[in-house]
Amino acid sequence: MIIAVDGPAASGKGTIARALARHYHLPHLDTGLLYRAVGENVRRMELDPTREADAVAASNFEDDLLDDPALRSDEAGQLASIVSAHPLVRAALLQRQRKFAHQDGGAVLDGRDIGTVIAPDADAKLFVKATPQIRARRRHAELKEKGSTLSLDKVLADIRARDQRDMGRDAAPLVMAADAGILDTSFLSIEAAVKRAIELVERQRQLKAAKV
Numbered sequence: 001m002i003i004a005v006d007g008p009a010a011s012g013k014g015t016i017a018r019a020l021a022r023h024y025h026l027p028h029l030d031t032g033l034l035y036r037a038v039g040e041n042v043r044r045m046e047l048d049p050t051r052e053a054d055a056v057a058a059s060n061f062e063d064d065l066l067d068d069p070a071l072r073s074d075e076a077g078q079l080a081s082i083v084s085a086h087p088l089v090r091a092a093l094l095q096r097q098r099k100f101a102h103q104d105g106g107a108v109l110d111g112r113d114i115g116t117v118i119a120p121d122a123d124a125k126l127f128v129k130a131t132p133q134i135r136a137r138r139r140h141a142e143l144k145e146k147g148s149t150l151s152l153d154k155v156l157a158d159i160r161a162r163d164q165r166d167m168g169r170d171a172a173p174l175v176m177a178a179d180a181g182i183l184d185t186s187f188l189s190i191e192a193a194v195k196r197a198i199e200l201v202e203r204q205r206q207l208k209a210a211k212v
Helices: 013-024 032-044 052-057 063-067 074-083 087-101 114-118 132-145 152-168 190-211
Strands: 002-006 028-030 107-111 124-129 181-184
Touching: 002 013, 002 114, 013 028, 013 107, 013 124, 013 190, 028 032, 028 087, 032 052, 032 063, 032 074, 032 087, 052 087, 074 152, 087 107, 087 114, 107 114, 114 124, 124 190, 132 152, 181 190
Parallel strands: 002 107, 002 124, 028 107, 124 181
Antiparallel strands: none
């Protein structure tokens, strides 16, 4: 079974995807980490993330980079949003993601184009969202715990800018798959959001089974 979980930054899609992976005993891939790895590689190689050729040159990295704590920084997130807009970078990472999705037994993947590009044949698709203000408060709290002094206003501005880049890019923009179930986590606890996610997955599995 393949489960695709898409949504904007700080919507809760990663938390939902990890919970679904545990519930269904499936491997999980945060595809955003791949783009964060490219962004971090660009920084380490002292290249320009806005130049497609530079970003593509940084797309060939070892898997152990995905475990580097540096990828969880806000800077890595900003760089990821920039490099992910390059079509050739997305093409370079496409097969890596599809191979993970279609491994024996299936998998859970979260990102921004899982249900539309990476695994359009997924057995269940969720689109996780929340208001920009709530997403900014969540991200601000996370960053504050890590010692960041960024203001809430700056985090909100960054969230809005990332949404603009993600939805406005030509290559695989952030868009909800037509057959995805919507999960708005704005006013849900983590437990309630996970319960709702499982309900949506089960509903889609039942609908697919009924069509067979």
